[in-house]
Amino acid sequence: MNTVISGTVVKFGDNINTDIISPPQYMELPVAEAAKYAMSPVNAGFAAKADPNTIIAAGSNFGSGSSRETSPLTLKHLGIRVIIAKSFARIFYRNGINVGLVLLECPRIDDIADGDQLTVDLKNGRIENIAKAVAYECDRVPEHIMRLIEQGGLIASLKKRFGVES
Amino acid sequence: MGKTMSEKILAKAAGLTETRVGDIVQAKVDKAMMDDILGPRVEIAENMRAIYDKVWDRDKVVIISDHYTPPATIAQAEIVKFTRDWAAGHGIDNYYEFCGPCHQIMAENGHVLPGTLVVGTDSHTCMGGAFGAFATGVGSTEMLGVLLTGEIWLKVPATIQVSWCGLLPPRVMAKDISLKTIGCIGHAGATYKAVEYIGDTIKALPMDERMAITNMAVEMGAKAGLMSSDDKTYDFLARHGFHPAPMETASDVDAIFENVHVFRADELKPQVASPHAVDNVTEVGNVVDTPIHQVYLGSCTGGRFYDLVAAADIIKGKKIAKGLRFLISPASAKIWRHADAAGILAILADSGATILAPTCGVCVGLHSGVLAAGENCLSTSNRNFIGRMGSRAANIYLGSAATAAATALTGHITDPQTL
Numbered sequence: 001m002n003t004v005i006s007g008t009v010v011k012f013g014d015n016i017n018t019d020i021i022s023p024p025q026y027m028e029l030p031v032a033e034a035a036k037y038a039m040s041p042v043n044a045g046f047a048a049k050a051d052p053n054t055i056i057a058a059g060s061n062f063g064s065g066s067s068r069e070t071s072p073l074t075l076k077h078l079g080i081r082v083i084i085a086k087s088f089a090r091i092f093y094r095n096g097i098n099v100g101l102v103l104l105e106c107p108r109i110d111d112i113a114d115g116d117q118l119t120v121d122l123k124n125g126r127i128e129n130i131a132k133a134v135a136y137e138c139d140r141v142p143e144h145i146m147r148l149i150e151q152g153g154l155i156a157s158l159k160k161r162f163g164v165e166s
Numbered sequence: 167m168g169k170t171m172s173e174k175i176l177a178k179a180a181g182l183t184e185t186r187v188g189d190i191v192q193a194k195v196d197k198a199m200m201d202d203i204l205g206p207r208v209e210i211a212e213n214m215r216a217i218y219d220k221v222w223d224r225d226k227v228v229i230i231s232d233h234y235t236p237p238a239t240i241a242q243a244e245i246v247k248f249t250r251d252w253a254a255g256h257g258i259d260n261y262y263e264f265c266g267p268c269h270q271i272m273a274e275n276g277h278v279l280p281g282t283l284v285v286g287t288d289s290h291t292c293m294g295g296a297f298g299a300f301a302t303g304v305g306s307t308e309m310l311g312v313l314l315t316g317e318i319w320l321k322v323p324a325t326i327q328v329s330w331c332g333l334l335p336p337r338v339m340a341k342d343i344s345l346k347t348i349g350c351i352g353h354a355g356a357t358y359k360a361v362e363y364i365g366d367t368i369k370a371l372p373m374d375e376r377m378a379i380t381n382m383a384v385e386m387g388a389k390a391g392l393m394s395s396d397d398k399t400y401d402f403l404a405r406h407g408f409h410p411a412p413m414e415t416a417s418d419v420d421a422i423f424e425n426v427h428v429f430r431a432d433e434l435k436p437q438v439a440s441p442h443a444v445d446n447v448t449e450v451g452n453v454v455d456t457p458i459h460q461v462y463l464g465s466c467t468g469g470r471f472y473d474l475v476a477a478a479d480i481i482k483g484k485k486i487a488k489g490l491r492f493l494i495s496p497a498s499a500k501i502w503r504h505a506d507a508a509g510i511l512a513i514l515a516d517s518g519a520t521i522l523a524p525t526c527g528v529c530v531g532l533h534s535g536v537l538a539a540g541e542n543c544l545s546t547s548n549r550n551f552i553g554r555m556g557s558r559a560a561n562i563y564l565g566s567a568a569t570a571a572a573t574a575l576t577g578h579i580t581d582p583q584t585l
Contacts, residue, residue, distance in 0.1 A: 015353065015354075015443065017551050019549070019551040019552065019553055019554045020551070020552065020553070023553055024530045024531045024532060024553075024554060025531055025532070025536075025556070027203060028203075028234070028239065028241040028242050028245060028532075029241065041552050041553045041558045042552075060354060061353065061354040061357070061387070064353060064354065064387065065289065065549065065551060066288075066289050067204065067287060067288055067289040067291075067303040067304060067305050068203075068204055068305075069204060069208055069209065069305040069306040069307060070204075070208065072305075073208075073209075087354070087357070089354070089357060089387055090357055090358050090387065090389060091289060091303055091304065091305060091384075094304070094305060094308060095305035095306075095307065095308065098305060098307040098308055098311075099209075099305075099307055142190075144190060144319065153307070154307050154308070154310070154311055155209070155213055155217075155307060155310070158213075158217055158310065158311055158314060158315075159216070159217055161315075162217050162218055162314070164216060164217050164218075
């Protein structure tokens with residue numbers, strides 16, 4: 001997988017819970033439809049503007065609440081590849097990694113602003129803020145999680161284990 | 167060195183003599199639960215077809231259609247049908263539907279036993295910790311891994327000990343214990359940790375009430391919320407027809423806890439979590455006079471027989487406030503029938519309450535009582551996030567069944583002790 005990812009930040013605050021990321025009334029729709037409403041309770045225009053160039057940067061406790069995998073799945077459908085947060089809620093963290101997203105915890109998230117251009121170096125756990133000419137260190141990703149990320153998520157890992165073509 | 171409940175249960179599940187906090191273990195799952203909203207239809211069915219279309223042990227799999235039952239839309243009906251058909255097609259005899267929220271069904275049907283490892287595709291799976299099990303919520307892809315391999319990797323958590331001692335005052339309930347604890351520890355105060363609830367207050371609670379506390383452990387970010395098993399645990403199971411061999415599940419006397427919080431129950435007043443965070447907790451007395459349009463008594467958190475009786479006790483012979491909607495959803499079909507036979511539903515209905523089917527429904531804004539803009543709801547459920555029950559311009563207050571009943575009578579948030 002690509003271990004260097006570049007993009008533009010859309011910034012969120014603390015405690016972005018799963019009722020915000022994946023509002024419950026749309027969960028009965030296919031992921032592609034539900035994705036149109038991702039983040040809508042706090043940022044109604046987010047989904048329409050999000051694309052593979054979007055990097056989500058958020059405060060503490062991102063993804064708190066439900067175990068609903070529609071949260072990372074709708075974000076992934078919109079093209080999001082990386083989410084950087086001060087901290088993640090635990091079920092969201094596992095779900096995000098499992099579906100193939102890159103989730104990084106960065107203590108200096110407050111220095112990152114909406115619209116910033118970032119280059120994320122996954123292997124070295126570094127984020128470069130191009131315009132501000134600053135680099136940030138991320139918390140070390142545990143080895144077993146790193147292996148999952150490198151394989152592209154849990155499904156890819158299971159396919160490999162069961163000898164099925166990806 | 168002494169071990170906590172979590173260290174011991176995960177050691178057993180992983181086939182190890184012992185574990186330590188921070189160890190990553192590969193654990194065998196005793197029960198894997200899926201619901202309709204996040205079960206086979208999300209990633210699981212499609213990828214099992216691609217990888218291997220058989221579950222590792224069909225007796226260890228439980229599927230419960232609860233969020234969308236009864237369905238309110240064609241899409242919801244299709245999801246329930248898909249779930250039903252998938253369960254049948256994969257030989258899952260443990261399939262339930264239209265019975266009520268999954269965690270209550272798990273408890274009543276002997277699927278959560280002391281000392282076991284239980285995972286479920288719903289964050290409130292932690293409710294099972296009331297039975298001395300390590301029970302935790304997982305995502306759908308995670309569940310796919312469990313269904314194929316029967317195992318899950320887990321990091322052995324540190325444990326926060328929460329001790330409640332003393333006698334609960336009249337009309338103060340386990341939900342108040344739950345909210346007070348969450349208000350103090352905070353909604354991320356237990357992230358990645360297990361929370362263990364001890365003390366004579368806890369021991370004095372019936373299982374119905376214990377479940378209201380462990381149900382909400384996840385609202386502090388916890389991986390699990392545990393209580394050791396005792397006579398009450400085995401009596402509950404026996405009443406539902408299950409007789410597992412009793413086992414000792416408590417943490418060792420010299421176990422190491424990361425943190426200890428001590429609370430006195432005799433000082434506890436009724437509590438409310440105000441919009442829009444579960445740890446935005448205050449005494450009911452501080453928010454009385456907040457006008458309420460809908461009171462919801464239900465959900466896996468607050469719809470058990472004990473809750474219905476507590477509400478009936480307050481509301482008996484009286485009428486609810488004019489213009490207020492009091493919706494009641496017993497947490498399971500069994501509870502519904504029991505409450506009906508005991509005359510409890512009639513007492514509640516006579517007050518003007520609407521008796522609903524056992525379901526998740528409006529707890530998560532799916533059907534049967536969704537809120538309009540500008541409406542305030544007092545609910546016995548577990549989350550008050552913005553937009554959760556409908557309009558994002560609606561407000562949810564969380565409280566106990568007693569607070570709910572008192573509020574239904576007056577039309578504004580009311581301390582049940584003042585009636």
